Amino acid sequence: MTNNDQKIKCEMNFILSSLIFLLMLFSINTYAKDDFNVISQCSDEYEMDCSVYRFSESKNKEIIKGIKSPYVKKINDNLFYVKSSCGSPCKINLFISRDEDDYTGEYISFNEKNYCLIESDSKKKDCICEKYFF
Structure with a gap:
């Protein structure tokens, strides 16, 4: 694996983790409003x-x-x-x-x-x- 491939893999992991965190945060806020x-x-x-x-x-x-x-x-x-x-x-x-x-x-x-x-x-x-x- 080249240095450039490792960099791309690291960026993809960061983007995926960020998306999952935002989805979880949005779900919690939506649920709290429906009380x-x-x-x-x-x-x-x-x-x-x-x-x-x-x-x-x-x-x-x-x-x-x-x-x-x-x-x-x-x-x-x-x-x-x-x-x-x-x-x-x-x-x-x-x-x-x-x-x-x-x-x-x-x-x-x-x-x-x-x-x-x-x-x-x-x-x-x-x-x-x-x-x-x-």
């Missing part, structure tokens, strides 16, 4: 007294407390749906994003593609479709 989650935590095994928490980067917050058996569903990376019963016919339907949350009492359906919430209004005897969060 958003919604969880439920209950004080008893029968889930009669539960709270729902939002964990979003540095903003952690208790969203609702004292509910029964909450069901938490991740709709996408930016939105969660929480459902619970508060007695017949009362139901809790809550949509939680990174920065806000929205309660609807008469939930019918939610279109995940266009973020359209369909709900009823018993007093007006009407159905409403509204776009939320985006």
Whole structure:
């Protein structure tokens, strides 16, 4: 191996090592930005007294407390749906994003593609479709 070949091999190793380091660094930063989650935590095994928490980067917050058996569903990376019963016919339907949350009492359906919430209004005897969060 000539001196020139050794020099080229050393430069190639340096470039490859640098690229690997940059890829690792970029992956770590991307993962850290996606820190958003919604969880439920209950004080008893029968889930009669539960709270729902939002964990979003540095903003952690208790969203609702004292509910029964909450069901938490991740709709996408930016939105969660929480459902619970508060007695017949009362139901809790809550949509939680990174920065806000929205309660609807008469939930019918939610279109995940266009973020359209369909709900009823018993007093007006009407159905409403509204776009939320985006």
